[in-house]
Amino acid sequence: MEHIYMDHAATTPMRQEVVEAMMCAMNKSYGNPSSIHAYGREAKRMIQDARDQIALMLGASPHEIIFTSGGSESDNTAIFGAAWSAWLRAREHQSGAERSKPHVITSTIEHHAVLHACEHLEKLGFEVTYVAPDACGVVRPDAVKAAIQPNTCLISLMMGNNEVGSLQPIQEIGELAHAHDILMHTDAVQALGMIELSLNKLPVDFASFSAHKINGPKGVGILYVKQGVAYESFIHGGNQERKHRAGTENVSGIVGMAAAVKLAEEERSDKLVQLAEVRDALWTGLQELLQDRVVLNGHPTARLPHILNVSILDVPTENMLMNLDMMGVMVSSGSACTSGSLEVSHVLQAMELSDERLRSAIRFSFGLGNTKEQAQEVVKRIATIVTRVRNRH
Numbered sequence: 001m002e003h004i005y006m007d008h009a010a011t012t013p014m015r016q017e018v019v020e021a022m023m024c025a026m027n028k029s030y031g032n033p034s035s036i037h038a039y040g041r042e043a044k045r046m047i048q049d050a051r052d053q054i055a056l057m058l059g060a061s062p063h064e065i066i067f068t069s070g071g072s073e074s075d076n077t078a079i080f081g082a083a084w085s086a087w088l089r090a091r092e093h094q095s096g097a098e099r100s101k102p103h104v105i106t107s108t109i110e111h112h113a114v115l116h117a118c119e120h121l122e123k124l125g126f127e128v129t130y131v132a133p134d135a136c137g138v139v140r141p142d143a144v145k146a147a148i149q150p151n152t153c154l155i156s157l158m159m160g161n162n163e164v165g166s167l168q169p170i171q172e173i174g175e176l177a178h179a180h181d182i183l184m185h186t187d188a189v190q191a192l193g194m195i196e197l198s199l200n201k202l203p204v205d206f207a208s209f210s211a212h213k214i215n216g217p218k219g220v221g222i223l224y225v226k227q228g229v230a231y232e233s234f235i236h237g238g239n240q241e242r243k244h245r246a247g248t249e250n251v252s253g254i255v256g257m258a259a260a261v262k263l264a265e266e267e268r269s270d271k272l273v274q275l276a277e278v279r280d281a282l283w284t285g286l287q288e289l290l291q292d293r294v295v296l297n298g299h300p301t302a303r304l305p306h307i308l309n310v311s312i313l314d315v316p317t318e319n320m321l322m323n324l325d326m327m328g329v330m331v332s333s334g335s336a337c338t339s340g341s342l343e344v345s346h347v348l349q350a351m352e353l354s355d356e357r358l359r360s361a362i363r364f365s366f367g368l369g370n371t372k373e374q375a376q377e378v379v380k381r382i383a384t385i386v387t388r389v390r391n392r393h
């Protein structure tokens with residue numbers, strides 16, 4: 001039985017070209033990029049080349065690219081960095097009683113790297129407003145506008161949702177933020193390689209990315225910080241990343257990320273065609289098989305091409321996941337950290353879906369190696385599961 005992996009939003013297989021680039025980096029020099037001798041200089045040059053390449057691909061300047069350990073660290077750095085920086089500024093200009101901790105706006109459909117960071121900010125005395133999306137999983141600019149306060153310092157809104165794929169109006173909300181002198185952060189982890197990005201033209205001050213979602217290595221990511229934007233560093237120590245992120249750099253990971261970004265950007269238009277073909281074959285097949293017993297979760301058109309979230313109403317999520325796994329199909333119930341537990345997705349809950357839809361939701365996410373034929377095969381395996389479950393009742 002062919003194994004079919006349709007969980008690319010959780011993580012992706014590494015491209016052979018990326019593995020080779022990393023092997024080459026590991027074999028070439030083990031020097032510490034901070035050392036001034038030849039080996040150190042060689043490692044430093046590899047990082048600089050990677051930074052230049054990524055900046056070029058994403059429409060940014062090299063000094064706006066900070067390497068991190070992944071999407072979670074990038075999100076945390078942007079949120080804590082902007083909030084603490086605003087707090088320090090407020091302390092200088094306000095006295096005693098009028099001092100209030102700054103306010104942050106985010107949404108209820110963010111990844112836990114953002115949500116839990118914001119919850120921690122609240123514990124530290126900052127104010128946070130969590131804006132709810134509409135039933136399609138889209139956060140509306142007027143809802144964000146209504147949440148703005150005089151002490152709002154940051155709006156953090158993801159570019160594309162990792163569970164249902166809905167795209168967020170980043171352009172509009174970023175412009176709104178800047179019109180009110182508020183910094184804008186976007187978690188673009190799932191959007192990288194799917195949407196054309198020209199960071200310097202976008203009204204965002206921070207953007208988070210992760211290599212392992214684009215066929216790169218795990219444990220490496222990027223925080224884009226627009227030139228001139230002040231924020232407090234999160235990790236203190238040495239002078240790496242121009243004092244913005246201490247710690248000896250993950251040289252081979254950074255080289256691997258640059259190779260992955262280059263491939264993702266160069267092949268994006270072909271990939272979009274492949275992904276749409278797989279997604280549409282699966283969705284059409286499921287509709288033909290199940291008719292009104294399958295429902296699409298998320299926006300039907302303004303969405304990331306690699307994510308299809310559906311509720312197969314007659315089969316509870318865990319039951320479907322377990323059966324699919326036994327039949328060699330790897331998918332998930334939502335974000336990787338909640339899969340495996342019985343927790344209902346916070347994103348689907350925020351969209352206020354019916355209990356029936358909440359408890360039968362499955363996320364398919366597509367990528368390297370997936371084909372239309374695989375989508376058709378998955379529909380067949382689902383047909384077997386649904387028949388089995390229906391016969392039991």
Ligand SMILES: Cc1ncc(COP(=O)(O)O)c(C=O)c1O
Nearest residue numbers: 070071072111113162189190210
């Ligand atoms: C939207 C989003 N943000 C952040 C992350 C965290 O990225 P990382 O696994 O690199 O820490 C993920 C990973 O699932 C994600 O999908």
